[in-house]
Amino acid sequence: MSIRDEHSKADPKGFYGAEDQKQLVDRYDEAADVYDAAMSDDVGWTGHIELAKVVERHVEIRTRICDAGAGTGMLGELLSKIGYRDMSANDLSPGMLEVARRKRIYSHCQVMELGKPLGYASSVFGATTACGVFTPNHAPASSLDELLRITRKGGLILYTLRSDEEPADFAAKQQELVDAGKWELVEAGDPFPSIASEPHIRHRCWVWRVL
Numbered sequence: 154m155s156i157r158d159e160h161s162k163a164d165p166k167g168f169y170g171a172e173d174q175k176q177l178v179d180r181y182d183e184a185a186d187v188y189d190a191a192m193s194d195d196v197g198w199t200g201h202i203e204l205a206k207v208v209e210r211h212v213e214i215r216t217r218i219c220d221a222g223a224g225t226g227m228l229g230e231l232l233s234k235i236g237y238r239d240m241s242a243n244d245l246s247p248g249m250l251e252v253a254r255r256k257r258i259y260s261h262c263q264v265m266e267l268g269k270p271l272g273y274a275s276s277v278f279g280a281t282t283a284c285g286v287f288t289p290n291h292a293p294a295s296s297l298d299e300l301l302r303i304t305r306k307g308g309l310i311l312y313t314l315r316s317d318e319e320p321a322d323f324a325a326k327q328q329e330l331v332d333a334g335k336w337e338l339v340e341a342g343d344p345f346p347s348i349a350s351e352p353h354i355r356h357r358c359w360v361w362r363v364l
């Protein structure tokens with residue numbers, strides 16, 4: 154698979170190669186209108202498909218879900234087709250979030266930065282998802298503290314994590330939260346090839362229960 158010229162703004166190399174967070178957001182903003190077509194038709198992104206299957210197995214259909222780093226809502230669209238109705242989205246890129254908003258699958262779409270305090274009350278969601286966001290150059294491991302705060306006790310946090318090149322501090326952060334009695338592991342999926350155009354890139358789906 155290769156990226157067509159008209160979709161070049163959504164080449165994952167551009168996101169992974171961003172020099173700083175401002176450039177990352179600018180690149181996502183510029184890619185937003187062609188992002189879904191590029192990911193589905195050229196890049197062959199499968200993370201949202203794998204995570205949606207995991208959510209369907211673990212999360213009851215009436216659960217209030219926060220889709221963190223929702224982008225254009227590719228995961229949310231799949232969850233909506235499964236029947237999830239009570240979903241809120243956030244993302245750092247206003248352009249990506251505007252595409253998500255137009256799909257009318259989320260009750261709220263708000264620009265927020267994972268790794269900073271999130272604009273939600275505590276314990277308001279029964280499940281929190283993050284798809285394609287925990288990968289080099291994107292949201293930091295410290296984002297997990299706020300995902301825990303906004304998810305109620307007994308609720309689930311489900312995310313993809315790049316596994317061939319695990320972003321810094323995730324293994325340590327996950328263990329720190331286990332040791333602190335904040336969450337317990339429900340499932341660590343096998344690594345899967347997540348980008349057909351970059352076959353060495355792999356992600357895993359993780360599921361944690363908030364204690």
Ligand SMILES: C[S@@+](CC[C@H](N)C(=O)[O-])C[C@H]1O[C@@H](n2cnc3c(N)ncnc32)[C@H](O)[C@@H]1O
Binds near residue numbers: 221224243244249266
């Ligand atoms: C690969 S896209 C995945 C989008 C979506 N979750 C999906 O399944 O298609 C990664 C998204 O993470 C967002 N992002 C990167 N760093 C972030 C941060 N610190 N806080 C919130 N969103 C972030 C980007 O703006 C982009 O929309």
